[in-house]
Amino acid sequence: MSADLFAQSLVDGLLMGGIYGLVAIGLTLIFGVMxxxxxxxxxxxxxxxxxxxxxxxxxGLNPYLSLxxxxxxxxxxxxxxxxxxxSKMINAPEHNQLLVTLGIMLFIENxxxxxxxxxxxxxEVNGLTQTLNVGSIGINMPKLIAFIFAIFLAVGLFWFxxxxxxxxxxxxxxxxxxxxxxxxxxxxKINYITFGLxxxxxxxxxxxxxxxxxxxxxxxxxxxxxxxxVVVLGGLGNFIGALVGGLIIGVAEALGGAVxxxxxxxxxxxxxxxAILLVRPNGLFGGKVR
Numbered sequence: 001m002s003a004d005l006f007a008q009s010l011v012d013g014l015l016m017g018g019i020y021g022l023v024a025i026g027l028t029l030i031f032g033v034m035x036x037x038x039x040x041x042x043x044x045x046x047x048x049x050x051x052x053x054x055x056x057x058x059x060g061l062n063p064y065l066s067l068x069x070x071x072x073x074x075x076x077x078x079x080x081x082x083x084x085x086x087s088k089m090i091n092a093p094e095h096n097q098l099l100v101t102l103g104i105m106l107f108i109e110n111x112x113x114x115x116x117x118x119x120x121x122x123x124e125v126n127g128l129t130q131t132l133n134v135g136s137i138g139i140n141m142p143k144l145i146a147f148i149f150a151i152f153l154a155v156g157l158f159w160f161x162x163x164x165x166x167x168x169x170x171x172x173x174x175x176x177x178x179x180x181x182x183x184x185x186x187x188x189k190i191n192y193i194t195f196g197l198x199x200x201x202x203x204x205x206x207x208x209x210x211x212x213x214x215x216x217x218x219x220x221x222x223x224x225x226x227x228x229x230v231v232v233l234g235g236l237g238n239f240i241g242a243l244v245g246g247l248i249i250g251v252a253e254a255l256g257g258a259v260x261x262x263x264x265x266x267x268x269x270x271x272x273x274x275a276i277l278l279v280r281p282n283g284l285f286g287g288k289v290r
Contacts, residue, residue: 004136009254015143017250018150019205023223024230024242025154026201032237033174033194036086037094039101041202041227042220043108048074048203049215050116056123056210063123063210064145070207071200078199079192087191105220112217120214128211146208153204154243157197161239170194174237226253229273235286244284248272 023045030038051070055061061069081104089097125142132139161167172180173190181187205223213219230249234241249269256268276284 005258006255008137009258010251011137011139012143013251013254014247015140015147015250016254017247018147018243019209019246020223020226020230020250021243021246022150022153022205022208023202023227024234024246025157025239026198026205027227028231028234028237028239028242029157029170029201030195030198031231032239033170034086034090034191035094036090036097037101037228038195038198039098039224040081040105040108041198042222042224043105043112044074044078044199044220045202045206045223046112046215046217046220047077047108048206049210049213049219050112051203052207052210053121053123053215056125063125063207064149067149067204067207070203074203075196075200079196081199082192082195086195087188090191105224109217109220116217118217120216122214123210125211140212142211146212149208150205153201157201158239166190166193226269229269233273233276233283235283238283238285241283241285 023041027038027041030036030041048070051073052063052066055066055069056063085100085104086097089100092100128142128145130141132141132144161171169180169185169190170193172183172185173187173194177187180190226249230245231242232245233248234243234245249272252269252272253265257265260267280286
């Protein structure tokens with residue numbers, strides 16, 4: 001691999017890794033608080049993409065201006081799912097929770113198929129099709145904007161969890177649900193807020209990639225497997241690990257695409273994933289195995 005190709009692949013991988021990290025942060029937030037593996041995270045991301053697509057198509061709203069709209073809409077969708085379905089499964093075995101979220105994913109995807117057909121749709125924003133050239137490296141502007149938004153949102157969420165009362169209540173519930181309940185924290189409401197936040201993060205990630213990625217009812221499946229890999233790689237329930245894991249997987253995917261045939265480009269991702277887990281079975285930022 002030439003130095004220029006390596007540098008280009010590294011940049012492309014980092015930019016896409018920020019999006020993977022953002023999706024995975026929502027996933028790991030839900031797991032950290034509720035201990036629920038949310039298989040529907042990709043489908044929620046897809047709904048966020050459709051919010052942005054239809055806001056652009058029907059109202060001419062710039063995709064980046066639709067971020068609050070998709071975040072708020074999916075926050076309430078997530079809270080509704082938690083309130084009506086998952087709250088009844090909170091103490092169920094993990095495999096039952098996984099099957100329920102898989103069922104939610106299939107329901108959302110098939111509902112989208114009925115409402116909007118399986119056609120691929122795209123959003124083209126004037127002025128965002130150019131490439132920023134830095135030496136021999138070309139940087140896709142929509143991907144760069146998405147990466148910057150993703151990093152700012154990750155930092156903002158980190159601040160929210162550390163400094164606000166709701167954030168501290170979320171962290172307390174994550175650490176010790178029974179203890180949090182004893183000191184007056186309404187853990188059921190925290191569950192609604194947490195799942196809503198996780199869904200909102202997925203929606204924002206979807207909205208951010210709409211200018212350079214196709215929108216369809218099955219697009220979430222493209223991201224959910226990578227999100228699980230990222231979460232496990234970084235350490236289940238670890239916020240920083242999800243972001244770092246996303247960057248690692250993004251780079252591995254880009255480098256794999258540069259040196260391997262198209263059908264094998266994912267191979268490098270899983271080689272790195274397996275290699276790290278052989279050394280750190282609980283992930284990069286997970287606790288040590290006793």
